[in-house]
Amino acid sequence: MRLHDCLPSANGYKVRTLFAQLGLAYELVPVDIFAGESHTADFHANKNPDGRIPVLEPEPGRFLAESNAILLFLAEGTRLLPEDRFARAQVHQWMFFEQNGVEPNLGTARYWRLSGREPQQPEAFRQRIAGGVRALETLERHLRTRTFLVEERYTVADLCLYAYVHLAPEAGVELTPYPGVLAWLERVRQQPGFQGTLPPYPANAHVR
Ligand SMILES: N[C@@H](CCC(=O)N[C@@H](CS)C(=O)NCC(=O)O)C(=O)O
CATH class of the missing domain: 3.40.30.10 (Glutaredoxin)
Structure with a gap:
């Protein structure tokens, strides 16, 4: 492949x-x-x-x-995708949430901030951060009393959400107000085959 x-x-x-x-x-x-x-x-x-x-x-x-x-x-x-129809639908639920609430907000804000685009669009940046904070609050409500997103087991939904949530500080959003999210991030990091940090954006990603 x-x-x-x-x-x-x-x-x-x-x-x-x-x-x-x-x-x-x-x-x-x-x-x-x-x-x-x-x-x-x-x-x-x-x-x-x-x-x-x-x-x-x-x-x-x-x-x-x-x-x-x-x-x-x-x-x-x-093992990362449940066979049970309802559990699988819950995996989809969180992956749709990621594309609606997390990636376009925290992901875009991070990109704009790290590549120098934030000052070009301060109001749009503020709105993305507000959307990201709302998504983190949602995750905190869910994860405060759970080990993983679906059925207390690690699934592809956890991996999906981990990607941009753990990078929230690079968008300027600290994670300390979300202890349930922080504990969950650590549990994801403990999974076999976990991959470490991402390389930084290259020079040609930056606005001159
Ligand atoms: N919803 C898509 C988003 C993909 C996406 O935004 N990719 C970015 C890099 S993270 C990209 O290719 N940007 C280049 C462009 O938009 O021209 C996904 O989850 O794969």
Whole structure:
């Protein structure tokens, strides 16, 4: 399998971590998204019409985009995705929440802050932070009394949410007001195959 990815991406990090946790080998195909490599005619036509990474190529010529769709595809039939229909729907619930409440808020705010884009759009940045804080409050309400997001066992939903939640301080949002979230992050870090930190954004990600 091949993964078209850019290493500082936390969406890509989700997939790379799952590969490690499942013990699956893959070939990394680097895509310099800051140089426009995900917006070539070939990339749009054949890999992802949305022009974004990560993109999984499970077999030559077949491409799957959206990090959470990739996670669910790879986790099928493994211990990280429950077979029970309702538990599986709860996994989906949290992964949809991640794409609605966490990634567009904490993920975008982090990118803007680390790449120098924050001062260009202070009001939009403030709104993303407010949305991120609301998502953290939601997670805290759920995790204060639970070990993992679904049925007290580690699933692909925990990995999915971990990616941008643990990076909240890089968006400027401290996690100390969320002790349940902090304890859960630590439990995720203890999982076999856990991957460490992400590399920083390259120089060409920054506004000049
Ligand atoms: N919802 C998508 C978001 C993917 C995404 O935003 N990827 C970013 C990197 S983290 C990207 O490729 N950006 C390049 C661009 O938008 O031109 C997912 O979960 O995979």
